[in-house]
Amino acid sequence: MEEFRKRLNEASAALILLSKEFERLETDYSDILAEDYPFNKCLLEVVHGLLEWQETITGAMKRGETTNS
Numbered sequence: 001m002e003e004f005r006k007r008l009n010e011a012s013a014a015l016i017l018l019s020k021e022f023e024r025l026e027t028d029y030s031d032i033l034a035e036d037y038p039f040n041k042c043l044l045e046v047v048h049g050l051l052e053w054q055e056t057i058t059g060a061m062k063r064g065e066t067t068n069s
Contacts, residue, residue: 001061005054005057005058005061008050008053008054008057009054011050012047012050012051012054015043015046015047015050016047018043019043019044019046019047022043023044
């Protein structure tokens, strides 16, 4: 589980950087960025949701929970 949490943290950090870059480019390239956009919400909301999920997992691990707890 620790390796998963590490990878989730890395993914979160990468998505934060991607979101910042997306915001910077959105005004000039909105049509290109919107084409086949893979999420049903804005990228910032995706990042926020991922961070909340990460906190949930971290909290569960600190409490010693497992799959069947």
